Amino acid sequence: MPTTKIARAPTPEELKARGPLPRHVAIIMDGNGRWAAKRGVPRLWGHRAGRRAVREAIQACLDLGVEVLTLYTFSRENWERPRREVQGLMRFLVRTLDEEIDNLDQSRVRLGLIGRPQELDPTVRQVVTRAMKRLDHHRRLTLLLALSYSGRAELVDAVKGLVHEARTKSGVRVDESALEAHLYTAGFPDPDLLIRTSGEMRLSNFLLWQVAYTEFWVTDLLWPDFRRRHFFQAVADFQGRDRRFGRVD
Ligand code: IPE
Ligand code: IPE
Ligand code: MG
DSSP states (O other): OOOOOOOOOOOHHHHHHHSSOSEEEEEEEOOHHHHHHHHHHHHHHHHHHHHHHEEEEEEEEHHHSSSSSEEEEEEEEEGGGGHHHHHHHHHHHHHHHHHHHHHHHTTTTTEEEEEEGGGGGHHHHHHHHHHHHHHOOOEEEEEEEEEEEOOHHHHEEEEEEHHHHHHHHHSOOOHHHHTTTTSSTTTTTSEEEEOOOOTOOOTTTTTTTTTTTEEEBSSSSSSSGGHHHHHHHHHHHTSSSSOOOOSOO
């Protein structure tokens, strides 16, 4: 059942004292369009309103010392949306990155990209690359933006990379760690916690390989309404889970 009611969200200090924290949190930021529809305004307004929620999620990670935050920002399937919405989203992304880069720098946030950058508009690619270069020396939090991302495409790309390696090098073993080394997320831990807003109980082609043992937390809240306290509530629920990884206690 989607988690909805939050009586009193725990503070970061309480969470830190209570138990292990997730190292990597991934978020499917969904429901911007419905947020806008509820208000009778264009869908793009919903995307714009989601910017505050992104800020709050980043701040929550900084408060808790989460190492990696992955945000599902634009899927490969999202290219099928009306041209106007796609263009609006890309313009909004460029503007947001431009306006937020100083804050990210001050907060010592590094930026990474997962997805197929070659499918992005050159302007978008350039802005993202520039931002990544500028923030590359930071290690407090890594913010991974999933852009033109598809979990299946990622697996195809990983297999291609592995096949190429096997053809050009000798003694290449095909096993889980070899495949993992070719994923977009190579070098990062798998997500411990996956948050999805707007109540949908599906992965929508997100991080298919990496979420094998991730804990899911789904809320009915629409993404623009998501706040730090909701993030803390998700982490509190995560701490109450019994992660067995297929074993017995
Ligand atoms: C999520 O909100 C943002 C993106 C997919 C880019 P949606 O635009 O999917 O909002 P809904 O699901 O239509 O409400
Ligand atoms: C997933 O949301 C993609 C992002 C949040 C960027 P969608 O709105 O595209 O997913 P579906 O269509 O509900 O599965
Ligand atoms: Mg959606």
